[in-house]
Amino acid sequence: MSGFEIWGDVDRYRSAGEESDEHLWGKVELDRRRKDKRKPWFEGEYRFEKKVADRVPDCFVRGEGLNRWIEFVAGSDQPYRAKTREALRLGFVVHWVFHTDHREQMHDVREALEPELEGPIRFGEYDPLNGLLTVGDPVTFKNYEFPVESMREFEPRSLLGYRHGAAHIARQEYSYDLGMFDLAGCQRRIFTDYPQGKYFRAVAPGQAFDTATFGFPTEDGLERLVEDEQVTRLGPVRRRDAAE
Known part of the structure; x- marks a missing residue:
């Protein structure tokens, strides 16, 4: 017995694989807060277990001017760094929310994101037995430095999912808009004319x-700048549309 109840039609919150009641509760409670307009809640469209490119966040919220990616952690291992980087690249801020029985995993996410994570940050917590839910501080481009680690960052066909890929990247005179970067201390928006990432502007x-x-x-x-660790992503890929 879990010691708490989850009522109502909860199928739309479930993940494709096995899922504990503790993990499911976080998503259900987050949506209840939205309906009741009780903190934490955000203006925008909530979508649960829906694909964004090649990832399936527990919840994402498309809001006016700010999109949020929310992940609940209840004991399972997580690719914290990969998920965080992908969400930021796609234009979301990221909330990591931990079950209170697994607070030690806050150390894991902090370790995975350091040294790029700058300054203090409070991760979210939840406890089904006590009705506790906070989403904490989001990871954003303001508090997380995003070093470019390979030339795949400049290949439209490698971004935003293998099925749609470059089709969702905004274009300027047929050039793909890959977003804003710092190139050895110089800020520039990078464009490329080809899906495989050739001929830049x-x-x-x-x-x-x-x-x-x-x-x-x-x-x-x-490529030399990337190899010398002189390139940092400063913002997301510019998307042609916000719809999935």
Whole structure:
């Protein structure tokens, strides 16, 4: 016996695999708070166990100007770093929420995200027995440095899921908008003309697309910067639409 009850039609909250009642409760309670407008709740559309590119978050919320990705942890191992980076790349801030019986996993997520995680951050907690639910502070581009680790970051076909891939990336005069980056201390929005990531353009903040030189930076030059750990993603891939 779990010691608590989950009532109502809960099938839409369930994951595809085996799931504990403790994990399921977090999603159900989050939606109850939305309906009752009790904290924590957010303006926007809530979707549970729905695919975003190649990931299936426990819940994501599409809101006005801010999208949230919420993950509940109740003992199972999680790819904390990979999920966090993917969510940020896709334009979400990330809330990690832990069952109070598994607070030790807060150390695991902090360890996985350091040293890129900057400053103090409070992760969320939940406890079905006591009706506790907080979502804590989100991981964002403001408190998490996103180092670029390979040239796949500049391949549209490798981003936003293998099925749709580049089809969801915004384009400017047929060039894919890969988002804003720091290149050895210089901020530029990077575009590429091909799904496999060739022939780049770098546009300075506030400048028009046609001010960029075609073929600069070169692929070799960009790859050297990545190898030298001189490239950081500063914002998400610019998406053509927000609908899934």
